Structure formats: structure tokens, C-alpha cells
Amino acid sequence: MNTIRLAVPDKATRGEIIEIKAMIQHEMESGHRPDEYGRPIPRFIIKHFECRYNDRVVFRAEFFPAIAANPFLSFFTRATESGTLEFRWIDQDGGVATELVELEVD
Amino acid sequence: MPLSWLSWKLTSLTRLAGVRRAGCLILTLLASLTQAEDILSFSANPDLDASMVRSGYRFLTPETRSLQDDDFANPGYLWVDQGRQQFHDSGCNACHQEGALTGAATRYPQLDPELGLINLEARINQCVEDRLERPALKYESHALLSLSAYITNLSKGRPYQIIVTGAAEPHFTAGREYFFSRRGQLNLACNQCHDDNWGRMLRGDKISQGHPNAYPGYRLEWQTLGSLHRRIQDCDTGIRARPFPPGSTEYTQLELYLAWRARQLGLESPGVRR
Structure with a gap:
């Protein structure tokens, strides 16, 4: 499965704005390139990303062919309560990669 | 070079000033003499002056440098992470304790009594075949790149510790010969770009000195991590020479x-390059 790299603080104070970074290993093949014999390489990209904080979507993104390989996202959210952050990437064929991170808020 | 240019300049100046022909002749002779000296020193192939050695990092844009420097944003660490995982999952750590391979990558390529000159990738494959008793990993495969990226990253910041004398000397000489040999339809040798013209522009890019210390490295052009041998193949293709296969003796030499x-430079793997 694709390697995922996440950077989320372990702890935060209530109301604090935290930065979240997420990267996934993916070729993001645009569908516009020929292979070494001149045949088109079929498109293979991630279409959708979302981050849920205790089941509430806090960040969502649609991906398109022009996005570079191994997409790297960085975004902010407000730490409201202890809970789980769920990261989910869905590719064009419906393949899913997920990862969970616990966040402690006091 | 500056001397011959000066003599030429003097020659034309004296011609312009209408000085006697004899003086002209002497100066012209001087000019051709210095030129001959240039040709001699060229065929003697001087190595890159050690005081001039600059990592490829120095030729990058500030944006690409910061991508390499940021341990999170540097995409090469995706392979390093995966390599670490693989190292534990496939049982490499049964022999090699955590961190025991720190500095190991600086000692490659090295001479193996049975296999001859091998690089880190070949050593990993020897381990996979002989100790783990599994089929060798394909050169440039995801699995081999991840392992070599992880192991090379353990030596980050350390300089090379390779041996080029004794039994290794013929290999070293062959590698050096490769560097100074013209090849391909463009009839260019490595040194013509990377010794003689580094720092100058080649189309949109600044020519680097061609050091290997970023590899296995992430290349923006590839949009992925690749080995040094893949990078050399790109150079050979660029001068329209037929590249050798990755892992070949020629490329290892x-x-x-x-x-x-590049012996005084620290390893940067996973480096980020254009």
C-alpha cells in the first residue's frame, strides 16, 4: 500500500490552531504522457482527499491530473476536543488509503 | 588559456600598430606554444580541483533547496520510511541491529572477494539472496530503492570512505577513463560539462559538478526517487550515447x-534534484 507521512501535534490546548501536514506516495500519472514506445500511459490519479476530526470533515480537496506525484497537503484546524483525525485518500478507481491519528486536547 | 589569449591580443595589437613583422612572428610563435601546452594539459586529464568541489545542492534554486532541507516535505523520505519498514519486516534486523549500518553507505562501491566491485544495491541483493534466500530485487524496483534510500540516509552528512588503491585501482582507473572519454553522437565526455563548464547555463539549467552524494535521490523531472545509475543513464541519453544497464560494471566503476x-562532501540522500 502507499506510504503515508503525517505530521500532527500529539497534544494541543483547547481553541489552539494546529497545522496538519499529510503526504502520500502516489505516481499521479496524468494520462498525457507517452511511454518509451509512444503509447499513451493511462491516467492514474487520486481524485479525492478528506480529513475528518471526530467524524466531522475539516478539510477536503479534489485532485486533478496536473497535481504533482506524491501530493503534499498542509492545512490548519482548531483543536476543540480530544479525538481522532482520520485521513482518507480515494483514487479514480475507488481505491482507498486511510490513516488515523489520535489528538489530545486539554 | 589566458596567456594564449593575451599573446593573441598582443599579436593583433602589434599588427594594428604596424610594428615590424619579426616581432609579430615571435609573438605568434609564443601563442602557438602556449596553445600546445593547453592541449597537453587537456590530454593529461586533471581531476577536479579539490578546493573547487561543490555539492549539487549549491546549484539548486532556493525553493528546491528548502524542499530537500525540510524533513517532512522532502518526498524522498517516503522511500526512507518504507525502507525502514521493509528492513524490519523482511528480517534484515536479525543480523543488523538498529543503527549498525550507520556509515555503511559511505564505503561503497567496494571490492568484494567473490563479486568484484559492488555498490550498495549489489550488496543488498547479495544479502537478500544469500542470507534471506529470496530472489534478488530488481535494480530500480521500489523495494530495492526503498532499502538503499533507508541505508544511505543512515550515513547522511558523512563523507565517503572508499578505497581506490590496491586491488581496487584498476576499477578506479576504468571509472576515471569513463569520465574522460567522449561518447555518443554529441561526442562529449563527462568532464566537458562537469569539470570545464560547471556553474554555466545549459539551456534553462545550471550545470552542476556531477557529484553522486544526493543519490538515491528524488528528481523533480522523474517525479520519483531513483538511483545514481539511473541518473547517469540520463546523462548518457542526453549526449545520445547508448546507456549501460543500471548495476553494470561500467557504471559501478x-x-x-x-x-x-566528491570525497570531501557529505552524503545528502535523499537529496532533491531537478
């Missing part, structure tokens, strides 16, 4: 020369 040439 060249790798030995390149490592010696």
Missing part, C-alpha cells in the same frame, strides 16, 4: 570515481 571525486 564510474560510481567509484565519482565517489572519490
Whole structure:
């Protein structure tokens, strides 16, 4: 499965704005390139990303062919309560990669 | 070079000033003499002056440098992470304790009594075949790149510690010969770009000195991590020469020369390059 790299603080104070970074290993093949014999390489990209904080979507993104390989996202959210952050990437064929991170808020 | 240019300049100046022909002749002779000296020193192939050695990092834009410097944003660490995982999952750590391979990558390419000159990738494959008793990993495969990226990253910041004398000397000489041999339809040798013209522009890019210390590295052009041998293949293709296969003896010998040439630089793997 694709390697995922996440950077989320372990702890935060209530109301604090935290930065979240997420990267996934993916070729993001645009569908516009020929292979070494001149045949088109079929498109293979991630279409959708979302981050849920205790089941509430806090960040969502649609991906398109022009996005570079191994997409790297960085975004902010407000730490409201202890809970789980769920990261989910869905590719064009419906393949899913997920990862969970616990966040402690006091 | 500056001397011959000066003599030429003097020659034309004296001609302009209408000085006697004899004086002209002497100066012209002087000019051709210095030129001959240039040709001699060229065929003697001087190595890159050690005081001039600059990592490829120095030729990058500030944006690409910061991508390499940021341990999170640097995409090469995706492979390093995966390599670490693989190292534990496939049982490499049964022999090699955590961190025991720190510095190991600086000693490659090295001479193996049975296999001859091998690089890190070949050593990993020897381990996979002989100790783990599994089929060798394909060169440039995801699995081999991840392992070599992880192991090379353990030596980050350390300089090369390779041996180029004794039994390794013929390999070193062959690698050096490769570096100074013209090849391909463009009839260019490595040194013509990377010794003689580094720092100047080649189309939109600044020519680097061609050091291997970023590899296995993430290349923006590839949009992925690749080995040094893949990078050398790109150079050979660029001058319209037929590239050797990755892992070939020719490239491993060249790798030995390149490592010696960059010996005072620290390893940067996973480096980010254009």
C-alpha cells in the first residue's frame, strides 16, 4: 500500500490552531504522457482527499491530473476536543488509503 | 588559456600598430606554444580541483533547496520510511541491529572477494539472496530503492570512505577513463560539462559538478526517487550515447570515481534534484 507521512501535534490546548501536514506516495500519472514506445500511459490519479476530526470533515480537496506525484497537503484546524483525525485518500478507481491519528486536547 | 589569449591580443595589437613583422612572428610563435601546452594539459586529464568541489545542492534554486532541507516535505523520505519498514519486516534486523549500518553507505562501491566491485544495491541483493534466500530485487524496483534510500540516509552528512588503491585501482582507473572519454553522437565526455563548464547555463539549467552524494535521490523531472545509475543513464541519453544497464560494471566503476571525486562532501540522500 502507499506510504503515508503525517505530521500532527500529539497534544494541543483547547481553541489552539494546529497545522496538519499529510503526504502520500502516489505516481499521479496524468494520462498525457507517452511511454518509451509512444503509447499513451493511462491516467492514474487520486481524485479525492478528506480529513475528518471526530467524524466531522475539516478539510477536503479534489485532485486533478496536473497535481504533482506524491501530493503534499498542509492545512490548519482548531483543536476543540480530544479525538481522532482520520485521513482518507480515494483514487479514480475507488481505491482507498486511510490513516488515523489520535489528538489530545486539554 | 589566458596567456594564449593575451599573446593573441598582443599579436593583433602589434599588427594594428604596424610594428615590424619579426616581432609579430615571435609573438605568434609564443601563442602557438602556449596553445600546445593547453592541449597537453587537456590530454593529461586533471581531476577536479579539490578546493573547487561543490555539492549539487549549491546549484539548486532556493525553493528546491528548502524542499530537500525540510524533513517532512522532502518526498524522498517516503522511500526512507518504507525502507525502514521493509528492513524490519523482511528480517534484515536479525543480523543488523538498529543503527549498525550507520556509515555503511559511505564505503561503497567496494571490492568484494567473490563479486568484484559492488555498490550498495549489489550488496543488498547479495544479502537478500544469500542470507534471506529470496530472489534478488530488481535494480530500480521500489523495494530495492526503498532499502538503499533507508541505508544511505543512515550515513547522511558523512563523507565517503572508499578505497581506490590496491586491488581496487584498476576499477578506479576504468571509472576515471569513463569520465574522460567522449561518447555518443554529441561526442562529449563527462568532464566537458562537469569539470570545464560547471556553474554555466545549459539551456534553462545550471550545470552542476556531477557529484553522486544526493543519490538515491528524488528528481523533480522523474517525479520519483531513483538511483545514481539511473541518473547517469540520463546523462548518457542526453549526449545520445547508448546507456549501460543500471548495476553494470561500467557504471559501478564510474560510481567509484565519482565517489572519490566528491570525497570531501557529505552524503545528502535523499537529496532533491531537478
